[in-house]
Every structure is written in C-alpha cells, then in structure tokens.
Amino acid sequence: MPTIKVAILGFGTVGEGIYRILQERKEAIQKETGYTIDVHSILVRNKGKVRLTIPGTKVTDDVQEILSNPEIDVVFEAIVGEEPAYTYLSEAIEKGCHVITANKAMFAKHGPALLKHAQFRDVKVCYEATTAGGVPIIRTISSLLPADRVRRIRGVLNGTSNFILTKMREEGISFEAALREAQARGFAEADPTDDVGGMDAFRKLMILSTLAFGKQPDWQDVPIVGIDQLTIPDIADASKGNLRYRHVANITIEADGTLRGSVGPVLIEPGHQLYGVDGVDNAVIVDTEHLGALTLIGPGAGMYPTASAMVGDLLQIIGKRETVALTS
Amino acid sequence: MPTIKVAILGFGTVGEGIYRILQERKEAIQKETGYTIDVHSILVRNKGKVRLTIPGTKVTDDVQEILSNPEIDVVFEAIVGEEPAYTYLSEAIEKGCHVITANKAMFAKHGPALLKHAQFRDVKVCYEATTAGGVPIIRTISSLLPADRVRRIRGVLNGTSNFILTKMREEGISFEAALREAQARGFAEADPTDDVGGMDAFRKLMILSTLAFGKQPDWQDVPIVGIDQLTIPDIADASKGNLRYRHVANITIEADGTLRGSVGPVLIEPGHQLYGVDGVDNAVIVDTEHLGALTLIGPGAGMYPTASAMVGDLLQIIGKRETVALTS
Known part of the structure; x- marks a missing residue:
C-alpha cells in the first residue's frame, strides 16, 4: 500500500492530537483512501519533554532535519505565533510539500502569500483549523x-x-x-x-x-x-x-x-x-x-476538534489524488 | 479547454435551477476548475411545455437518447418518485456516467444499491440535495x-x-x-x-x-x-x-x-x-x-438551494480529477 509521509511541527496539545488521531484511525484511513499515513518526524522544542512514546517516528528539535528531507509529503504546522511558522511553511512549500496549518495569527497576515506560493509549486495549503476550531467553515x-x-x-x-x-x-x-x-x-x-x-x-x-x-x-x-x-x-x-x-x-x-x-x-x-x-x-x-x-x-x-480538522485537511489532500473517468 | 457534457433528467424547478446556475456561473467554473460545462441534453415530459429557450442543448422526451449517448459524462436527476428514476440512474451508472440526484424517496430505498453499483463501475453517486435541501450535510x-x-x-x-x-x-x-x-x-x-x-x-x-x-x-x-x-x-x-x-x-x-x-x-x-x-x-x-x-x-x-447543492456535487466530481504530487 502506498505511504504518505507526514511531519508534525510543534507537539503541544494540537500536535499530539494529530498524532493520536492518525494512530487511532490508521486502518480506517487505509481502508477509505488506500494510503498508509506514516508520521515520519515530529519537531519539538525540547526533546526531553516529550510525553508519548513514539515508535518509528523521528523526534527532533532541528527543523532542517524535516525541511531538508525530500521524503516528507505533508507538513502539519501546530506552532503558535507568526514566526518561525511562516518561514518554516514557506520552506516546506518551496520543497514541494503540502502544508496544513492551525496558525491563525500567521495565516491572517501571510495566508495570501502562502496560497500564491503554493499555486506556483502546485501544492496545497489547508487551513481549516485556523478558523472556528472544529467547525468546518x-x-x-x-x-x-x-x-x-x-x-x-x-x-x-x-x-x-x-x-x-x-x-x-x-x-x-x-x-x-x-x-x-x-x-x-x-x-x-x-x-x-x-x-x-x-x-x-x-x-x-x-x-x-x-x-x-x-x-x-x-x-x-x-x-x-x-x-x-x-x-x-x-x-x-x-x-x-x-x-x-x-x-x-x-x-x-x-x-x-x-x-x-x-x-x-x-x-x-x-x-x-x-x-x-x-x-x-x-x-x-x-x-x-x-x-x-x-x-x-x-x-x-480543543485538542481533538482542532486536530481532527487538520486530519480532515490531510484527507482532502489525499482525496484529490483519486481520479475519475470523464470521457471528454 | 476540456468540456464536461452533462444531461439533466427532469426540467421542473430544480432541473431549471441547475441549468440556470450552470449558465450564470459558467465562467467562474471554467476559471476555478479548468473545465467548460456543456448542458448537452435535457429530458422533459412534454416538449411543448419548456419555458426557457435553450440554445445548443438537445431537449428530448426520450430518455434513451440520453442514456445511449456515450458522450454524456454526468447525469443530473431531478425527477420525483422511485421510478423511473432508479432505473434511469442504474442505466446511467452502467454506461459509466457519474450521477447526481435530489430524489430522496428513491435514494432512501435504492441508495445503497446505487452506491455499490457505482463502486464497481468506478463512477461517483452524489446526493447532497436529497437531504436537508441546501444544507451541505x-x-x-x-x-x-x-x-x-x-x-x-x-x-x-x-x-x-x-x-x-x-x-x-x-x-x-x-x-x-x-x-x-x-x-x-x-x-x-x-x-x-x-x-x-x-x-x-x-x-x-x-x-x-x-x-x-x-x-x-x-x-x-x-x-x-x-x-x-x-x-x-x-x-x-x-x-x-x-x-x-x-x-x-x-x-x-x-x-x-x-x-x-x-x-x-x-x-x-x-x-x-x-x-x-x-x-x-x-x-x-x-x-x-x-x-x-x-x-x-x-x-x-427551494429551487436555488437544491439546484446549487447539485451543482456543488458536480464541482466535487470535477475537483477529484485534479491530481496533486505526493512523492512516495
């Protein structure tokens, strides 16, 4: 089964929620989409403070280990504040990654630029969780x-x-x-x-x-x-x-x-x-x-509403891969 | 620009609403999706009663003119009652058409069978308008x-x-x-x-x-x-x-x-x-x-809420064609 490699930037409540949902719903997502989601790397501020045991995932405090890795398909961003989030996502887009953000302060200001940048690089920017939490507005x-x-x-x-x-x-x-x-x-x-x-x-x-x-x-x-x-x-x-x-x-x-x-x-x-x-x-x-x-x-x-909105964004990105036959 | 040929079965308020929205929003849809939507055929009960002038569209009272036409990509169904709607949609799916229905009596009973059938034929069945009108539930x-x-x-x-x-x-x-x-x-x-x-x-x-x-x-x-x-x-x-x-x-x-x-x-x-x-x-x-x-x-x-839900379904079908680059 094809695998999608994702990275999570920030491992506070939202980042942890994303990880948990991706683990809990792994089989359902495989069944529904045909893809295995592999949480390849997680960016933390302090490696000593990680609460979960995370087998098979690289936990790092160096963002370049993630951004320079050509295997990463999708970057989840769950950091607070405009910077360094904007710079990280710009780099991720430049490398051809899809990005999913919950960062409203960053996105209100830099969203138009990120969306334009993503268009040039033919990747997606998803931001459901920036606005109204779990409400899919x-x-x-x-x-x-x-x-x-x-x-x-x-x-x-x-x-x-x-x-x-x-x-x-x-x-x-x-x-x-x-x-x-x-x-x-x-x-x-x-x-x-x-x-x-x-x-x-x-x-x-x-x-x-x-x-x-x-x-x-x-x-x-x-x-x-x-x-x-x-x-x-x-x-x-x-x-x-x-x-x-x-x-x-x-x-x-x-x-x-x-x-x-x-x-x-x-x-x-x-x-x-x-x-x-x-x-x-x-x-x-x-x-x-x-x-x-x-x-x-x-x-x-809340942890789960925000995180599930972001996982929903991932499923939208995956869903887009599906092609349907249009005869003309 | 590639063209998607659609047929509308039934030309009451909902069918007419679909036609109107597809005309009014033609350029916006082209700009957003890269596709031109062509309303190829409309099935009516009585050809003498059609109120709109419809240049470039075949108006027919013979459903086989539509179902036997291999050019049709998508069939909108806006008829009332279980039959002949179910038979028409089954045939459309069998021919490889995507179908979009607003018919709740038919879909409550035959929805599971149509969805299964569509899976075998690798086409989509969309039914947003069957339930709660314009509410995208x-x-x-x-x-x-x-x-x-x-x-x-x-x-x-x-x-x-x-x-x-x-x-x-x-x-x-x-x-x-x-x-x-x-x-x-x-x-x-x-x-x-x-x-x-x-x-x-x-x-x-x-x-x-x-x-x-x-x-x-x-x-x-x-x-x-x-x-x-x-x-x-x-x-x-x-x-x-x-x-x-x-x-x-x-x-x-x-x-x-x-x-x-x-x-x-x-x-x-x-x-x-x-x-x-x-x-x-x-x-x-x-x-x-x-x-x-x-x-x-x-x-x-209402005419527009129901019809716009169905046009939204069409856009979902089209959107699925878009492919995004996943490296793995």
Whole structure:
C-alpha cells in the first residue's frame, strides 16, 4: 500500500492530537483512501519533554532535519505565533510539500502569500483549523464556491470571549472574575489581550474574507471592539430584555465590491441562530446569493476538534489524488 | 479547454435551477476548475411545455437518447418518485456516467444499491440535495469520516412540517389552516401525507444513516410520528412554557453497533440549537467522537438551494480529477 509521509511541527496539545488521531484511525484511513499515513518526524522544542512514546517516528528539535528531507509529503504546522511558522511553511512549500496549518495569527497576515506560493509549486495549503476550531467553515465555503457567491459572513469566532460572556450572564459575575475562570480552565492564555480585545476574532474574519471574497479590507478600516468594556449591569440589562451579548465578527461585500468589516459585542434576541451559542462554541453564518443563510455551530477550540480538522485537511489532500473517468 | 457534457433528467424547478446556475456561473467554473460545462441534453415530459429557450442543448422526451449517448459524462436527476428514476440512474451508472440526484424517496430505498453499483463501475453517486435541501450535510459528514466517528444525528429534516409548526405557533391557527397556507405558498404537495406524517423526514434519516454508519436500521423498528396530531392547545401550552415544537428525526449508534431511530415532535427550550430553526429551514446536529456536536442550519428547500447543492456535487466530481504530487 502506498505511504504518505507526514511531519508534525510543534507537539503541544494540537500536535499530539494529530498524532493520536492518525494512530487511532490508521486502518480506517487505509481502508477509505488506500494510503498508509506514516508520521515520519515530529519537531519539538525540547526533546526531553516529550510525553508519548513514539515508535518509528523521528523526534527532533532541528527543523532542517524535516525541511531538508525530500521524503516528507505533508507538513502539519501546530506552532503558535507568526514566526518561525511562516518561514518554516514557506520552506516546506518551496520543497514541494503540502502544508496544513492551525496558525491563525500567521495565516491572517501571510495566508495570501502562502496560497500564491503554493499555486506556483502546485501544492496545497489547508487551513481549516485556523478558523472556528472544529467547525468546518473553510471547507464549507470552499465547496459553495464557485457555484455560488458569498455576500456576508458573520459569527462568533472567539471561544474565550464567548465563554466569558456566557459565565457573566449565567453567574452574574464581572468580566475580570469570568476571565480568571477561563484562565483556570485553560480556555484563556496568560495574556488574554488578543482574545478579549477582539484581535483574534478579527484575524479569523480576515482569513474568511480572503477565502470568500479573494481579498481583505484595509485592516485599519475595520473597527475592533472587545468584550472587556462590558460590565455586570450591561449584561443584567440585556438579560432583563431576554437578550444575550455575543461577540460578533461581521463582513459584507457591497454591490461595488467594497468590503465592510466590524468586530464587537452585539445584542442577540431569542430565536436568532447565535442566541444558543454558549460557552466555548463558535458559530458562523454565511449569506450567499443562491443558498440564502447557512449557519454552522460547533466547538471553537480543543485538542481533538482542532486536530481532527487538520486530519480532515490531510484527507482532502489525499482525496484529490483519486481520479475519475470523464470521457471528454 | 476540456468540456464536461452533462444531461439533466427532469426540467421542473430544480432541473431549471441547475441549468440556470450552470449558465450564470459558467465562467467562474471554467476559471476555478479548468473545465467548460456543456448542458448537452435535457429530458422533459412534454416538449411543448419548456419555458426557457435553450440554445445548443438537445431537449428530448426520450430518455434513451440520453442514456445511449456515450458522450454524456454526468447525469443530473431531478425527477420525483422511485421510478423511473432508479432505473434511469442504474442505466446511467452502467454506461459509466457519474450521477447526481435530489430524489430522496428513491435514494432512501435504492441508495445503497446505487452506491455499490457505482463502486464497481468506478463512477461517483452524489446526493447532497436529497437531504436537508441546501444544507451541505452529506459533504460535511463525508469529510468528517474517516478521521472521526459519528455517534448520533438528529435534526429538522422536513421544511413543510417546520413551516406548519411555525405558523401554528406564531398565528395560533390550526394544523389544517397552516397546512392550507403551506400549500398556497407552494411549500406543501397537494398530497402532504409524506411531509406531515413524518415519512419524508424518515427517508432522509435513512440516507444519513447509510452515510454515517454504513447501514440502516430495520425500517419497521423506527417509530414515525407526524405533526398532524398536534392541536392549537398543544402548541399554546408549549408557548406558555416558552417551548417550541420541532419535528425531529433522530438516530443513535449504541456501543454494540445497534442503531436506534425515531421520528416525531419534540419540545425544544430556548438556547437549544433547534429553537431558532423556523419556517422552511432545516437543521442537523451531528455528534461525533472527536468533534463533539456540530450543527448546520439552512434552507430546507427551494429551487436555488437544491439546484446549487447539485451543482456543488458536480464541482466535487470535477475537483477529484485534479491530481496533486505526493512523492512516495
């Protein structure tokens, strides 16, 4: 059976999740695709800290051992931050590898360049896990295009903010107290600025904009408001009116092609698709010309949702190899 | 540029929608896929009744003119009822055509046989439009497998029933009055038995069962309850408690592999993902091992949603031709 050799850059929760799913589902993937997936190498920061025993896989802290190996077909990238992730993926593409990333900060900024580069090298760049965690929004929008036209995308794209808003409403606690709970439960970083200030949701919105509209608005033209200004009375007032605050990222294309984006708290009424999106869930509503409104709701983060989105990307890359007979 | 020749069987609203989308999006599809789509033939019941002028396309009432033509690559089937649709698609597959169907009554029963047949002939059977209209649930579940395992699927799968329940709640009218309005607005058939009795939702559930679990439960083991027994007081009582009736189709796989299905009205509370699914919308919640719960909500019917789902199927078939370089 033909083998596909993959490397995993970064072995935190997501990287480990990818490894685990590829092991657990090895036979199912063989049966379905005809390929054996071989995790050839894993890049770690500290070789002493690897928790799993990994037979048959090279564990290294030198990225060049991976990038200079012509046997690697696909690189999974599960590192945090723009660099060195962007440089690693550029090199991988240059070497003819397909790449799969979960890195939203890197991809919001460098995604267009990586996609262009990949086109020249005839490889794929997959990024389902960058946006809305386990919600397959990239694949869904990709498959709607080119038979349809997207007009608007809006959604709850940051699970941390949504968890905090949910806690504030359900328990009547302050933003600060809810944030501390999110941090204690591992849903928020030690520095939560990007999450609660709206920058993380903004970045995901830009990734969706590139996908759906082929371009991004000027970043400075998009107003970004976080949830950090919302007070206990704000939330209580909303609840009295049976409303809920959601942190909504929104982008619309106007008739002349202008993009209008915004990120900030919005009051939502019962019966609206975003009303029931509580906790760390994410949601995206896509308005299109032919389909009308399509809503997707699911887990916004977590080891398995993110990792399974990335394994799903791998299966898409493999699936493309299959050829079908078209007579003409 | 290479050309893909397609035939459309049936030229009602859906068939016409397919034709229109393929014309409108011709250049976008060429640009994205590298293929020109040529609508080679259309099968109609009555040649005198065709509304559109269709230059360059053969309009025929003889299916053999289509099925015996070796040039046809893909057959779209937009006919109602099990037969002759099943026979036509069997013949098309036997001739080596890919087929795309929107026919749920036919596919619930004959889908497993058609899929098997297609495997032997190395062609594709696509059926996104059979289930939940424009909601891409088939593609979404397909792409979750084989990296994940589905545990449960539940949803609102019949737009007519959901429209009637919505009208009864919002306007306080009887089932009969709401049904008449659905019929007047074209959302219900002259004989609405399959919709309001639950059979239509059941069939879609069986299609999802085959996809997600590789099998269906014995049909007679699945209790099917329609919405036709719900009275004005039932709905009013629910509303007093801030609840809404939804007609929910549900299937679960137990640890020993047994499938348990049910179809019937269920009371839903605010904050539940199905609470806001009003009118002719459909919704599906998929529970999986790795992802948790994923919800999709969108238009359950309509010319463009159904037709654009079928054109999306065509793009999936074309996309598969693309080969990517895997070094090993």
